[in-house]
Amino acid sequence: MYRIAELALGAAQSAGATYVDARVVHKSRQDVQVKNGAVDVVASAHSAGIGVRVLCDGAWGFAATCDMADAAVMETAQQAVEIARASARTMIRPVELSPVDAAVDEVSHQAALDPFQVPIAEKIDLLLSCDAAMNVPGVAVRQGSVNCTREEKWFASSEGARLWQERIATGAGIEATAAAAGEVQRRSYPASHGGQKACRGWELVEELALQDHGKRVATEAVALLDAEPCPQGKMDIILTGSQLALQVHETCGHPVELDRVLGTEASFAGRSFLTLDKLCSLRYGSEVVNIVADATVPGALGSFGYDDEGVPAQRVRIVCDGVFCGYLTSRETAPTLGRSSNGCMRADGWNRSPIIRMTNINLLPGGGGALADLIRGTDDGLLMFENRSWSIDDRRLNFQFGCELAYRIQGGEIAGMVRNPSYQGNTPEFWGACDAVCGEEEWQVWGVPNCGKGEPMQVMEVGHGVAPARFRQVTVGVAR
Ligand SMILES: [Zn+2]
Incomplete structure (x- = not known):
């Protein structure tokens, strides 16, 4: 992937850029959600491409493509330079970058258990067991979700930096919504708006022990109706x-x-x-x-x-x-x-x-x-x-x-x-x-x-x- 990134660096420099960085990024995401005892969402997405950022005539230009063929990458780099030239015409002052040591390094993910390797059926089973625990009288909506993201990134700059980084993050949460007589109350665990997420693997979900908190959040949501x-x-x-x-x-x-x-x-x-x-x-x-x-x-x-x-x-x-x-x-x-x-x-x-x-x-x-x-x-x-x-x-x-x-x-x-x-x-x-x-x-x-x-x-x-x-x-x- 550095070859593609370096192709972009060369093309932008030939077109007149004084600084260039190129990022090749591969990104994947998986979402599993259960609602009221049924599977609501099983989705996965993948995206890959290159973004090229340049300085030319003191102004920024940026262009990106998902077409990784050599010609497309070089054209994208040249387009970034054209955008920078156009931006320079309305520039207030030229961009100056603070210095940074050009690092060459590799940074691996910190997940102990790769969440993408955990079978979807196991994720659904976990969420269904949480759903069952939240099924107490008065609860109208029961929801649970797990998600994971993986990003692999190659960064190259005209100053000599070459950085490969890989990142895995895993998230999970449950929530119960109770309703009666015009009053609606929600409780969630371990956090609202989708739960907890960290740059860790499936071990995070195991530590959260979602199923142990299902009954509590449901009972609290119902109790709030009359609080x-x-x-x-x-x-x-x-x-x-x-x-x-x-x-x-x-x-x-x-x-x-x-x-x-x-x-x-x-x-x-x-x-x-x-x-x-x-x-x-x-x-x-x-x-x-x-x-x-x-x-x-x-x-x-x-x-x-x-x-x-x-x-x-x-x-x-x-x-x-x-x-x-x-x-x-x-x-x-x-x-x-x-x-x-x-x-x-x-x-x-x-x-x-x-x-x-x-x-x-x-x-x-x-x-x-x-x-x-x-x-x-x-x-x-x-x-x-x-x-x-x-x-x-x-x-x-x-x-x-x-x-x-x-x-x-x-x-x-x-x-x-x-x-x-x-x-x-x-x-x-x-x-x-x-x-x-x-x-x-x-x-x-x-x-x-x-x-x-x-x-x-x-x-x-x-x-x-x-x-x-x-x-x-x-x-x-x-x-x-
Ligand atoms: Zn914010």
């Missing part, structure tokens, strides 16, 4: 697992993408309140809030060996003792800060140009101990689980999240189930009200497989490591 509505007002809240991961994703991960800050990306609530003047000066959160972007966490969904500019995976500080101190950058944007790229450029397949994407944006564990300790130390509050809805403004400043379930905490003890819980806040005020993050023993990385960005939309797999955290006197109410 007390969420109280309104100001209250302490404890966020857990995938909900806290989504909180980090929306209010930290997206606003620290430097292309949004510089105004070259604006889709999907796409700007940022974290403007350049705030770097190393804005108090983003309290002193217990420490956030890193870490593409090196083994098995995490946002991990890789090198990004799609050939920059090695890194661990960089984003928030240090509450102070905002770093962005997610690319080779083009990093010089704005006088820095080198921290390796966040990724493309959704061969036919898309890379843009700045989250890696694993992780809230580091704190000194809050176990979740039980946090609950014991809370006099009057809410313990919230799994996301149900969210909204956020264009600058990622004001937000509202609804959760599937909350428990009322009174006098340090769980005091009953609450339905339709929601909370709202302003990003720096909210993180400023964080007074405790649980310790290492509660810390876990959650995969977000469907982060959308760009036009045309690129879907990216990212991750968030979190341990449950408490936020004091947050505005809570009934989700609408």
Whole structure:
């Protein structure tokens, strides 16, 4: 495959490109879903092609093809140069890339059990057993899914980089929806919106033990129908697992993408309140809030060996003792800060140009101990689980999240189930009200497989490591 990539490099350079990179990508995906005791989806897809990105006359050009014949690849490379020349006519300033060592390397996947080798019948049997466990009176819809993705990628640049990377990711989840008298309630495991996903193999699905949680999620969904509505007002809240991961994703991960800050990306609530003047000066959160972007966490969904500019995976500080101190950058944007790229450029397949994407944006564990300790130390509050809805403004400043379930905490003890819980806040005020993050023993990385960005939309797999955290006197109410 390097031969094809090098053919593209040569053709683009002959046509006048001053920089070229070529990515040959093979991507496969398999989805198995069961709904209400029947197989709902068994699907697989495969895609292969080459994308060529060039700089010519100081501007970017990109072209891609799934025709891997020599002539088609060379023509595609020449087309990328033509596009760059055309773009240069309206250029504001020429692109300058921060330097990177041209690496030659191979990075294998981290799956112990290849999920594509597990028979589809075994996947269906697992989901049917979960479905049966969720079949309790009052549950109207039972759903379960497993999916896996494999990507093999050859990256070559005119600077000499030659990188082969292989990646396997596996995901799974179940959910039960109960309905009665106009009320609809859903519970999911291990996370809402499709479950958990990681750069691991079938061993992840085995560890999740989905079938052991079927009855619980179904029973909770039914119990929520008659639960007390969420109280309104100001209250302490404890966020857990995938909900806290989504909180980090929306209010930290997206606003620290430097292309949004510089105004070259604006889709999907796409700007940022974290403007350049705030770097190393804005108090983003309290002193217990420490956030890193870490593409090196083994098995995490946002991990890789090198990004799609050939920059090695890194661990960089984003928030240090509450102070905002770093962005997610690319080779083009990093010089704005006088820095080198921290390796966040990724493309959704061969036919898309890379843009700045989250890696694993992780809230580091704190000194809050176990979740039980946090609950014991809370006099009057809410313990919230799994996301149900969210909204956020264009600058990622004001937000509202609804959760599937909350428990009322009174006098340090769980005091009953609450339905339709929601909370709202302003990003720096909210993180400023964080007074405790649980310790290492509660810390876990959650995969977000469907982060959308760009036009045309690129879907990216990212991750968030979190341990449950408490936020004091947050505005809570009934989700609408
Ligand atoms: Zn996202």
